[in-house]
Amino acid sequence: MEPKLRIEGASKIYATKSGAVHALEDFSLDVHEGELVCILGPSGCGKTTLLWALSGLHALSSGRILLDGTPVVGPRPKEIGMIFQDANLLPWRNLRQNIEFPFEIKKRPVDGQRIDALLGETGLRDFVGSMPRELSGGMQQRASIVRALAQNPGVLLMDEPFGALDAFTRDEMNLLLMRLWSESGQTIVFVTHNISEAIFLADRVVVMTPRPGRLARVYEIDLPRPRTVEMMFESGFIELVQDMKRVVETGGRDLLEVE
Amino acid sequence: MSELRDEIPSFEKRTTADHGPIDWTGLTSIRGARSTMEVGSIIALFALVFFGLELILRWTNTPTYVFPKPIAVVRTLANEFTAVYAHHLWVTMYEFLAGYAIGSAVGLLLAALITQKPFAEKVIAPYVLIMVTTPMIAFVPFLRLKMGFGSWPLIIAVALAAGPMVMINSATGFRRTDLAKIALARSYGASTFQIFRKIRFPLALPMIIVGFMVGSIFGLLTAVGGEMVAASESGGLGERLVYYSSLARMDEFGAVILIIAALGVSIYVLFYFVGKRWASWEA
Numbered sequence A: 001m002e003p004k005l006r007i008e009g010a011s012k013i014y015a016t017k018s019g020a021v022h023a024l025e026d027f028s029l030d031v032h033e034g035e036l037v038c039i040l041g042p043s044g045c046g047k048t049t050l051l052w053a054l055s056g057l058h059a060l061s062s063g064r065i066l067l068d069g070t071p072v073v074g075p076r077p078k079e080i081g082m083i084f085q086d087a088n089l090l091p092w093r094n095l096r097q098n099i100e101f102p103f104e105i106k107k108r109p110v111d112g113q114r115i116d117a118l119l120g121e122t123g124l125r126d127f128v129g130s131m132p133r134e135l136s137g138g139m140q141q142r143a144s145i146v147r148a149l150a151q152n153p154g155v156l157l158m159d160e161p162f163g164a165l166d167a168f169t170r171d172e173m174n175l176l177l178m179r180l181w182s183e184s185g186q187t188i189v190f191v192t193h194n195i196s197e198a199i200f201l202a203d204r205v206v207v208m209t210p211r212p213g214r215l216a217r218v219y220e221i222d223l224p225r226p227r228t229v230e231m232m233f234e235s236g237f238i239e240l241v242q243d244m245k246r247v248v249e250t251g252g253r254d255l256l257e258v259e
Numbered sequence B: 001m002s003e004l005r006d007e008i009p010s011f012e013k014r015t016t017a018d019h020g021p022i023d024w025t026g027l028t029s030i031r032g033a034r035s036t037m038e039v040g041s042i043i044a045l046f047a048l049v050f051f052g053l054e055l056i057l058r059w060t061n062t063p064t065y066v067f068p069k070p071i072a073v074v075r076t077l078a079n080e081f082t083a084v085y086a087h088h089l090w091v092t093m094y095e096f097l098a099g100y101a102i103g104s105a106v107g108l109l110l111a112a113l114i115t116q117k118p119f120a121e122k123v124i125a126p127y128v129l130i131m132v133t134t135p136m137i138a139f140v141p142f143l144r145l146k147m148g149f150g151s152w153p154l155i156i157a158v159a160l161a162a163g164p165m166v167m168i169n170s171a172t173g174f175r176r177t178d179l180a181k182i183a184l185a186r187s188y189g190a191s192t193f194q195i196f197r198k199i200r201f202p203l204a205l206p207m208i209i210v211g212f213m214v215g216s217i218f219g220l221l222t223a224v225g226g227e228m229v230a231a232s233e234s235g236g237l238g239e240r241l242v243y244y245s246s247l248a249r250m251d252e253f254g255a256v257i258l259i260i261a262a263l264g265v266s267i268y269v270l271f272y273f274v275g276k277r278w279a280s281w282e283a
Helices: A047-054 A093-108 A112-121 A137-149 A166-186 A194-201 A229-233 A233-251 B036-060 B068-112 B118-133 B136-147 B152-175 B179-187 B191-232 B237-246 B252-280
Strands: A005-016 A019-031 A036-040 A062-067 A080-083 A154-158 A187-194 A204-208 A215-220
Touching: A005 A047, A019 A047, A019 A215, A036 A047, A036 A194, A047 A154, A047 A187, A080 A137, A080 B179, A093 A112, A093 A137, A093 B191, A112 A137, A112 A166, A137 A166, A154 A204, A166 A194, A166 B191, A187 A194, A194 A229, A194 A233, A204 A233, A204 B136, A215 A233, A229 B252, B036 B191, B068 B191, B068 B237, B068 B252, B118 B152, B136 B152, B136 B191, B152 B191, B179 B191, B191 B237, B191 B252, B237 B252
Parallel strands: A036 A187, A036 A204, A080 A154, A154 A187
Antiparallel strands: A005 A019, A005 A062, A204 A215
């Protein structure tokens, strides 16, 4: 089966004042249709660089990315939805106007039915008239998920979406995301630096090394679905967290020696 | 779980807003009074100042040519407004509004264009600074000499005073770039023009409003001041100030001052509501 997303030898070098910075080096990965893949790594390992390249927001220095077999060379608004670090709502628009923003940009009629259904599922129906600064961080991020899902994209790219939330709200958001995903079955690439979040959500966890970002190891997560918060306290889960922590810390270099 | 914060998730409205460079609290503090007690105090203080001044001037037998009595000033204003002052108010308003419209439109347009090219901005910045810091009233006699006794010299002076103010503040607004928000728009396939209209312009709007407000104050100042230096043949409020003070007709002088003050306050209140409607998301 042809993968939904194929990343082939992706490298990205940034030219900065202090010289060239290797953000991403020879990264290859296939993501299948309907799969939820978490990309895990420490800060500055090129996770965001990779995600922005996947979304067509910036170009790679070398390598290429294929979506449904065609190279990604620019934004693909019909197929890709992007969810950003902190909710990235427009502060001068109320919640409803924020959710309708992509329709305005695409010059498409607003799909009120779909928006209403999503607002109901995310518990935001009573807040459509609120300005972003009047909402909690969790509510803002839920609104940004509604904004992306209202476009019904086949691929959802999520850039540390819950990184700024407290642990309780984060669990809540993870459960919400999985519920929405189980209903609509998008292909999701989810970038995070939180190990338990990655294991909790993912079908596969891709661990990256610190700069330059390289693929260290891929874990298949075979926890049954639907998943519950209690699973995070089981011994198998905790062992997996510790193992990944070691890989992140050593950058996967000593794996051969350990095994 | 290294991210654990000692914060319980709650749905209370957040009180900490992201404060931009503009502080609208100075404006919001004059919001309408809340109780009869407050309304009473405001009226009482006004009455105290107004009638207190009247009483002091009467008791001390101060002649009108030294300081006009408030009641006489208000009476003069009321009696002669339509006959005398309305015409001069119109002359000043016309010069101000025409100059302000031209100056602010050009200033806003230039700010939007110039911030697209950092190099052009660097080259032009010193000239804008010179225009902002030089009092444009100084050019009125020169413009009079070149252009005669119509309204144009004052319209041009007002435009030259207001325009750079609008431009310098609007440019600050347009320079605020939020890459994440631009990336958001681009990810939905936004064109450069859509990014300008839907992201850059709203982001700049609070600063643009500040620019228009400061520009209007400078424009009014220049219109009235310019008339004091070299008025057109139709007169104007500034011309009246010079005329009445030279004849020591202080009641009429006071009436003109009241009109100018009312004009300034009206402009301020107008911009207060504009700011509240279009820029309140930032405060």
